[in-house]
Amino acid sequence: MSLKEKLFSNLGWKIVAILLALVLWFHIATEKTYEKVFLTKIDTIGLYKNLEIEKIEPLSTRVSVIGSGKQLLQIMFSGGVTAYIDLAGITRPGRYEFNLNLSNLYDIESSAYRNITFISENHVVIYIKAKS
16 A cells, blocks of 8 residues: 555544544643633713713723633633713713723623723813704
């Protein structure tokens, strides 16, 4: 039997074995704990119709998430991390200050991860004006 015949005999089984090995490697590699820093956009919700946002400072912050590779991949594929501030209680134009915490993060159950930390500014200033 020549080398070419040995190489290509049972080719289907060899391909299946390689694919299974890759799937097993990926599963094991993503069970480890990793840290990833996400640039987190700051959104607002609940603003009255007669008001509008003039400026938000800063527009984003950075959040460090420590979790399994699968958890971090899930966050990355879902669009990253976004924080929101509820402005439903604001009825007048002005300057408003907020401190972001873990409850301000969209779709992230903080207890499911090893650690989530704001590593840059978590203090947000929002300037609101009347709609013209």
